[in-house]
Amino acid sequence: MVDICIIYDKVRFEEKILYDKALKDGLNVQIVDAKTIAVETNNKRNDLVLGDIVLQRSVSHFRGLYLTACLEFLGFMVINRSKVGEACGNKLITSLKLAKHKVPTPRTYFTFSANAAKDVMNKTGYPVVLKPIVGSWGRGVFALRDEEMANMVVEMREENDTPLSRIYYVQEMVNRPPRDIRCIVVGENVVAAIYRYAAENEWRTNMSKGGRAEKATITKDLEDIALKAAKAVGGGVLGVDLMEDRERGLLVHEINNTVEFRGAYHVSEVDIPGAILDYAIKVAKK
Amino acid sequence: MQIECKDCGAKIKIPDDAVVGEIVSCPDCGGDFEIVSKTDEKVDLKPAESVGEDWGQ
Numbered sequence: 604m605v606d607i608c609i610i611y612d613k614v615r616f617e618e619k620i621l622y623d624k625a626l627k628d629g630l631n632v633q634i635v636d637a638k639t640i641a642v643e644t645n646n647k648r649n650d651l652v653l654g655d656i657v658l659q660r661s662v663s664h665f666r667g668l669y670l671t672a673c674l675e676f677l678g679f680m681v682i683n684r685s686k687v688g689e690a691c692g693n694k695l696i697t698s699l700k701l702a703k704h705k706v707p708t709p710r711t712y713f714t715f716s717a718n719a720a721k722d723v724m725n726k727t728g729y730p731v732v733l734k735p736i737v738g739s740w741g742r743g744v745f746a747l748r749d750e751e752m753a754n755m756v757v758e759m760r761e762e763n764d765t766p767l768s769r770i771y772y773v774q775e776m777v778n779r780p781p782r783d784i785r786c787i788v789v790g791e792n793v794v795a796a797i798y799r800y801a802a803e804n805e806w807r808t809n810m811s812k813g814g815r816a817e818k819a820t821i822t823k824d825l826e827d828i829a830l831k832a833a834k835a836v837g838g839g840v841l842g843v844d845l846m847e848d849r850e851r852g853l854l855v856h857e858i859n860n861t862v863e864f865r866g867a868y869h870v871s872e873v874d875i876p877g878a879i880l881d882y883a884i885k886v887a888k889k
Numbered sequence: 890m891q892i893e894c895k896d897c898g899a900k901i902k903i904p905d906d907a908v909v910g911e912i913v914s915c916p917d918c919g920g921d922f923e924i925v926s927k928t929d930e931k932v933d934l935k936p937a938e939s940v941g942e943d944w945g946q
Binding site for chain 1: 908909910911912923937938941942943944945946
């Protein structure tokens with residue numbers, strides 16, 4: 604039987620239900636705190652007892668990414684692979700990969716100085732969206748309504764003593780209904796899709812910002828685009844987020860590497876943890 | 890089960906189905922604690938990590 608290892612640094616709903624489901628199904632599963640693991644260059648695979656397949660579920664992006672790289676070095680198979688985490692954890696890289704693979708995506712601009720960012724925003728016009736290239740849960744994602752507001756936010760970013768805050772990711776404000784679509788992609792399948800509606804007085808649709816989930820139908824178009832997007836970043840277990848542009852149709856704006864599926868689990872009536880565990884076993888047996 | 894908050898002394902309720910690695914919060918001071926170990930008789934907590942800039946999905 605395949606030995607599955609779930610790595611966490613903070614147990615959320617998703618890690619708990621994955622572990623519970625594995626136990627219920629009689630699988631060999633262990634759950635390991637990423638914060639307790641140490642790896643050294645002389646290590647061999649057998650020095651760490653992490654089973655046949657690792658589900659990397661750390662909430663900290665960089666902890667998950669670099670631990671995955673270390674485990675891959677030792678020969679462990681990890682879902683998702685570090686190169687997928689690297690692509691998804693950085694919105695700039697994600698956008699480049701989506702564009703390269705001809706996945707429909709919002710028009711996005713990248714600049715490497717405050718002045719260039721201001722120039723771009725003044726040319727595109729307002730409103731326009733400014734996002735940090737690394738970050739989640741909608742933090743630091745701003746809808747800039749006019750030049751004055753844009754200048755204030757850019758100044759704030761320049762004051763922030765983080766090198767990445769000076770890389771500017773400017774995206775068109777897509778003309779969409781007040782919702783987006785989250786697809787849970789597991790390997791070659793879209794196992795669930797939900798609409799995420801923005802909370803009152805909030806334009807961002809993140810569940811962490813009070814967004815509400817509703818079941819969405821997985822149309823052929825949605826399935827095709829979500830799978831193409833997942834493939835563009837290397838595939839695995841992913842949350843592909845799309846917007847419905849009123850003229851251009853579906854646009855992929857983000858792909859999540861350690862996908863949270865609490866909302867999707869409750870409204871979609873799909874056994875998402877079961878699908879993830881089945882996929883892990885399949886990958887381990889390859 | 891209830892356990893004393895290390896910061897303020899209030900009682901933190903530990904749900905029966907809570908597992909190691911989960912975060913519990915003190916209802917009085919709002920402090921967050923990670924469950925380090927849990928048996929039917931005993932629960933050990935440590936201060937939880939604060940939310941990092943790179944936390945998320």
